[in-house]
Amino acid sequence: MHELAITEQILNVVLNHAKRSNVKKIVSISLRIGEVSDLEDEWIQHYFSYLAKKSPAAKAKLKIERVPVVMSCNECEHRFQIDVKEMKEIQCPKCGGKKHSLVSGKEYYIENMEVN
Amino acid sequence: MENVRLIEIKEDIMSDNKVHADEIRADLKQKKTYLINLMSSPGAGKTTFILKTIEAINKRIKVGVIEADIDSKVDAEKIAAAGIDAIQLRTGGFCHLDANMVAKGLEAMDISALDLIIIENVGNLVCPAEFDTGATKNVMILSVPEGDDKPLKYPLMFTVSDVMIIHKTDYLTVSDFNVDLAKERALSLNPKIRIFEISSKTGDGSQEFADWLVKDVQKNIQQ
Numbered sequence: 001m002h003e004l005a006i007t008e009q010i011l012n013v014v015l016n017h018a019k020r021s022n023v024k025k026i027v028s029i030s031l032r033i034g035e036v037s038d039l040e041d042e043w044i045q046h047y048f049s050y051l052a053k054k055s056p057a058a059k060a061k062l063k064i065e066r067v068p069v070v071m072s073c074n075e076c077e078h079r080f081q082i083d084v085k086e087m088k089e090i091q092c093p094k095c096g097g098k099k100h101s102l103v104s105g106k107e108y109y110i111e112n113m114e115v116n
Numbered sequence: 117m118e119n120v121r122l123i124e125i126k127e128d129i130m131s132d133n134k135v136h137a138d139e140i141r142a143d144l145k146q147k148k149t150y151l152i153n154l155m156s157s158p159g160a161g162k163t164t165f166i167l168k169t170i171e172a173i174n175k176r177i178k179v180g181v182i183e184a185d186i187d188s189k190v191d192a193e194k195i196a197a198a199g200i201d202a203i204q205l206r207t208g209g210f211c212h213l214d215a216n217m218v219a220k221g222l223e224a225m226d227i228s229a230l231d232l233i234i235i236e237n238v239g240n241l242v243c244p245a246e247f248d249t250g251a252t253k254n255v256m257i258l259s260v261p262e263g264d265d266k267p268l269k270y271p272l273m274f275t276v277s278d279v280m281i282i283h284k285t286d287y288l289t290v291s292d293f294n295v296d297l298a299k300e301r302a303l304s305l306n307p308k309i310r311i312f313e314i315s316s317k318t319g320d321g322s323q324e325f326a327d328w329l330v331k332d333v334q335k336n337i338q339q
Contacts, residue, residue: 009130071305100304114122
């Protein structure tokens with residue numbers, strides 16, 4: 001359900017930039033979203049197209065790049081990737097440590113947009 | 117598709133909310149009020165936990181409560197019936213609170229007169245984890261009937277929380293919930309998370325949590 005809030009924010013940001021640069025039509029928007037987010041690409045696009053109706057972003061295609069979840073081991077500082085879709089016990093592959101901090105995977109970032 | 121050009125944006129989608137949240141934190145710090153953002157699944161016992169915690173605090177500090185709900189005021193009525201300052205914040209369909217909504221809730225309270233405000237966020241382990249509310253500390257409840265696998269299913273919630281309450285420990289005798297495993301799983305995502313085991317029904321662990329909280333709030337006042 002928070003798709004709506006986040007999508008609305010994406011739209012606000014791109015429309016602000018579009019206004020500043022006198023853009024008539026936004027063709028695509030490149031986003032980087034962390035894997036830890038539960039948002040599904042398909043739904044983000046769905047909400048976006050709904051909210052963007054009658055705006056220069058109405059036909060914009062969202063290009064979503066997923067940022068992998070990387071943890072850092074508290075024991076040996078080794079950094080390793082985990083798959084949140086197949087979550088099992090997390091253990092450092094190098095030293096077997098069981099305490100880790102999140103390094104990346106929480107991103108919600110707008111890179112750029114293609115316009116004409 | 118002719119004349120397509122690229123405009124660099126390079127903006128964090130959450131930056132607006134983060135700015136508001138930081139403003140709330142700065143304002144509360146100045147007023148020496150400590151804000152807890154309490155998150156959990158529906159039915160994990162947030163309201164009962166709040167009532168029991170306030171009882172165990174036993175007037176050592178002044179406490180207020182903000183109850184967020186999609187569209188009901190049952191919880192706020194329960195809190196108010198116990199003689200505690202409570203306001204109701206309806207999220208109007210939203211599944212979470214953001215910094216703006218919290219700011220509105222805080223406007224309706226006499227912040228300077230309170231040492232601690234507890235916000236009961238909307239019951240759900242997904243959306244509230246995404247939004248910084250401006251709280252001093254994020255506290256999450258994992259209740260025994262939900263199962264010890266929740267850190268694996270909702271990792272973000274455990275990475276953003278400062279405190280985890282393993283709640284309804286009175287159910288442990290009839291459950292296969294493994295407390296050590298739940299702790300290990302939470303710590304594997306967030307080694308700094310502080311863990312308390314509480315049954316608000318029997319009162320087990322409530323005093324220990326209240327004592328820790330009062331100390332942390334008093335530290336905040338003295339800063």
